[in-house]
Amino acid sequence: MRAVVIKDKELYVEERPDPVPGDTELLVAVRAAGLNGADMIQRLGFYPAPPGVPADIPGMELAGEVVGIGSQVTRFAVGDRVMGVVGGGAQATLAVIDESHALPVPSTLSWPEAGGFPEVFETAHDALFSQGELTMGDRVLVTGAAGGVGTAGVQLAAAAGAVVVATVRDPARHAEVAALGAATVIDPSEVAEHGPYDVVLELVGAASLPDVLPHLATGARVVVIGVGSGSTVSVNLLTLMGARARIGGSTLRARNRREKGNVAAAVEAHVLPLLASGRITVPVCHTFALDQVEAAYAQFGAGSKLGKIVLVA
Amino acid sequence: MRAVVIKDKELYVEERPDPVPGDTELLVAVRAAGLNGADMIQRLGFYPAPPGVPADIPGMELAGEVVGIGSQVTRFAVGDRVMGVVGGGAQATLAVIDESHALPVPSTLSWPEAGGFPEVFETAHDALFSQGELTMGDRVLVTGAAGGVGTAGVQLAAAAGAVVVATVRDPARHAEVAALGAATVIDPSEVAEHGPYDVVLELVGAASLPDVLPHLATGARVVVIGVGSGSTVSVNLLTLMGARARIGGSTLRARNRREKGNVAAAVEAHVLPLLASGRITVPVCHTFALDQVEAAYAQFGAGSKLGKIVLVA
Numbered sequence: 001m002r003a004v005v006i007k008d009k010e011l012y013v014e015e016r017p018d019p020v021p022g023d024t025e026l027l028v029a030v031r032a033a034g035l036n037g038a039d040m041i042q043r044l045g046f047y048p049a050p051p052g053v054p055a056d057i058p059g060m061e062l063a064g065e066v067v068g069i070g071s072q073v074t075r076f077a078v079g080d081r082v083m084g085v086v087g088g089g090a091q092a093t094l095a096v097i098d099e100s101h102a103l104p105v106p107s108t109l110s111w112p113e114a115g116g117f118p119e120v121f122e123t124a125h126d127a128l129f130s131q132g133e134l135t136m137g138d139r140v141l142v143t144g145a146a147g148g149v150g151t152a153g154v155q156l157a158a159a160a161g162a163v164v165v166a167t168v169r170d171p172a173r174h175a176e177v178a179a180l181g182a183a184t185v186i187d188p189s190e191v192a193e194h195g196p197y198d199v200v201l202e203l204v205g206a207a208s209l210p211d212v213l214p215h216l217a218t219g220a221r222v223v224v225i226g227v228g229s230g231s232t233v234s235v236n237l238l239t240l241m242g243a244r245a246r247i248g249g250s251t252l253r254a255r256n257r258r259e260k261g262n263v264a265a266a267v268e269a270h271v272l273p274l275l276a277s278g279r280i281t282v283p284v285c286h287t288f289a290l291d292q293v294e295a296a297y298a299q300f301g302a303g304s305k306l307g308k309i310v311l312v313a
Numbered sequence: 314m315r316a317v318v319i320k321d322k323e324l325y326v327e328e329r330p331d332p333v334p335g336d337t338e339l340l341v342a343v344r345a346a347g348l349n350g351a352d353m354i355q356r357l358g359f360y361p362a363p364p365g366v367p368a369d370i371p372g373m374e375l376a377g378e379v380v381g382i383g384s385q386v387t388r389f390a391v392g393d394r395v396m397g398v399v400g401g402g403a404q405a406t407l408a409v410i411d412e413s414h415a416l417p418v419p420s421t422l423s424w425p426e427a428g429g430f431p432e433v434f435e436t437a438h439d440a441l442f443s444q445g446e447l448t449m450g451d452r453v454l455v456t457g458a459a460g461g462v463g464t465a466g467v468q469l470a471a472a473a474g475a476v477v478v479a480t481v482r483d484p485a486r487h488a489e490v491a492a493l494g495a496a497t498v499i500d501p502s503e504v505a506e507h508g509p510y511d512v513v514l515e516l517v518g519a520a521s522l523p524d525v526l527p528h529l530a531t532g533a534r535v536v537v538i539g540v541g542s543g544s545t546v547s548v549n550l551l552t553l554m555g556a557r558a559r560i561g562g563s564t565l566r567a568r569n570r571r572e573k574g575n576v577a578a579a580v581e582a583h584v585l586p587l588l589a590s591g592r593i594t595v596p597v598c599h600t601f602a603l604d605q606v607e608a609a610y611a612q613f614g615a616g617s618k619l620g621k622i623v624l625v626a
Contacts, residue, residue: 131557205550221559224550231550237518237537238544240562244444246534248559249550255557 003057003092004293004311006043011293016057018094025096026076027068032115032287033059033090035300035309036148037228038253042088043297049088050253059090060253062097063105063114064313073099081105083114084264085122085252091293091311100261103268106276113282116148116308118264121271121280123252124153124201126263127223129160129270131250132199136161139196141212143167143188144203145177146306149225153201154180155280156271165194167208176306180283191215196243199223206230213239213247220245283307316370316405317606317624319356324606329370331407338409339389340381345428345600346372346403348613348622349461350541351566355401356610362401363566372403373566375410376418376427377626386412394418396427397577398435398565404606404624413574416581419589426595429461429621430588431580434595436565437466437514438584439576440536442473444563445512449474452509454525456480456501457516458490459619462538466514467493468593469584478507480521489619493596504528509556512536519543526552526560533558596620 003016021027039058041047049055063083066076076082082102089095105114127149128134140157144150145166157164158181166182167190168174174185184194188208195215200222202209207229212222213236220243240246252263274280285307288296293311300309316329334340352371354360362368376396379389389395395415402408418427440462441447453470457463458479470477471494479495480503481487487498497507501521508528515522518540525535526548533556553559565576587593598620601609606624613622 131559209550224554227550227554233548233550234545235548235560236545237522237540237562240560241537241540241564242562242567244561244563244567246444246559246561247548247553248557249553249555250557251554254555 001092001094002290004059004290006056006058009043009045011043011297013291013293016092019089019096021068021070021096023070023072024100025070025098026066026073026082026102028062028064028082028095028097029067029313030062030064030090030093030095031313032064032111033062033311034116034119035296035311036060036119040297040300053087054089057089057092059086059088059092059095061085061115061119062090062095063111063117075099076102081114083118085118085260087253091290093290093313098257098261100257101264103264103272106272108276108278112284112287112310112312115312116284116310117275117282120148120152120308121156122263122267123225124149124156125267125271126252127201127225127250128153128157128199130266131223131248132201132221134160134162134199138162138198139165139217140199140201141165141167141191141195141197142182142201142203143208143212144226145182145185146170146173147203148308150203151177151180151283151306154182158182159274159279162199165197167191173306196220201225204229206233209233216243216245218244222247224249284310287312314405314407315603317372317603319369319371322356322358324356324610326604326606329405332402332409334381334383334409336383336385337413338383338411339379339386339395339415341375341377341395341408341410342380342626343375343377343403343406343408344424344626345377346375346624347429347432348609348624349373349432353610353613366400367402370402370405372399372401372405372408374398374428374432375403375408376424376430388412389415394427396431398431398573400566404603406603406626411570411574413570414577416577416585419585421589421591422595425597425600425623425625428625429597429623430595433461433465433621434469434584435576435580436538437462437469438580439565440514440538440563441466441470441512442583443579444536444561445514445534447473447475447512451475451511452478452530453512453514454478454480454504454508454510455495455514455516456521456525457539458495458498459483459486460516461621463516464490464493464596464619467495471495472587472592475512478510480504486619509533514538517542519546522546529556529558531557535560537562597623600625
């Protein structure tokens, strides 16, 4: 197979031995693999691959056709269209994925859309619903809403009947985020004026959270997923006590195989129907061939447009 | 009636007009009224009474006989033994309590035990179970466990099948806290050695919490109830994200009538059977007559013994 390989912080495309699926794994001919922030961090050497995953081939999500299956696979067969989150190795022409982490691709979805769906939608769904216990009518704040997890979170929260307030620093992107379902799109400096918030999807970190905490509704749930602006914050416990509120954090990558399967199953049950019907969409702003991986990563770093950047076969 | 009255931070016992029960309230001849930290703070002028509660008569909990009922009362009748949490006014010979906040007193309980039960057990039960989602087998840390809420929390957690680790600063009181059901009683400096913790009942605040946060189990729930040592802490969000943990806070006094009724109902359903059977006990270390209120508050401030201090009629 051909694969993106990281060596000394540089990206190459090289020939590598084909992976062999384990008992419960699918071998997938990758048709599309979305880029994520984790890839950028892995390139810099700060995101070690978990055990059993190729350490030098990046890629946290994929979509493609099943071309081989392990001896205990029951959910999928050769020829099926699948997509899912993996611990690494997705940016290649072949990859393996545990069948409990794979989702069927709705027929309405293009390959780039499918390849850009799993990581951000699983992250946002788990944060909003499993961690944040979002319910209909909640007032939800999504900070840094123009990013991948943010655009997924805005759509999911709005689809579930929440009222979404989204912070977006670049005014040029406010209209696009509103079109995804946010009731109100604001500059981060305006957070105080649009609360109180029942659920907060915190995607920015230390530069955002202190401004949010004084504006929590009674019983509020704050879920921290992104800390790009810093990870240490000063918290006034009396604020939490008065609002009976809580602050939690979460990552998908630290979870074990079973727990990742639970996240995938929740998205299959609750998000796939909306994706199939078009109620939820996967914005894709650029696609690149595998050989153009350096340009793809550069585009991701530039980050000027809303939507996923996806490598395609 | 006779009542404890706060004037310029001093305590007096004075004659006052009898309270009149509202439509859903009970008039109670108070037989016992426990002292709480909130009384000490109210005496200093920092704990304003909520609307509808006498501003200058302290007392957050009571036990006594029903001597009158409002027109819409259905749960209790004149002559019943009741106990419960009130917004103030319990340290008097007569007081009113909403019937939804009153619990029947098990026949096995003495008046001082009944008068010292509601506040700390409702606080600890709500924190551990409603906020902290404590379940059988959880490893629970109770910090400052020798206090009123702490001794209630240790007993409740142990009774529910949790493994309780308790921090107690005074070595002389370790054996007493162990006798309440703590599997391990430690000095606060030893928190790191006995984790990771699934649930933390934080009763100390800023002097304790930073030492606890690095030792949370996956999915841990920290509930902050006491901040006597300070309320501002620095939190590393990556620690929360890695453990998929959350920090929440809570107070009972800020809740509305309906919400306080929910807390009382939960304690009635889940704790009263254990109190009636003797599985849960109310340690009472001193009782004082109403006229000795100054000595009672002085004893509370000295805080050298484990158990409640209760004013009795």
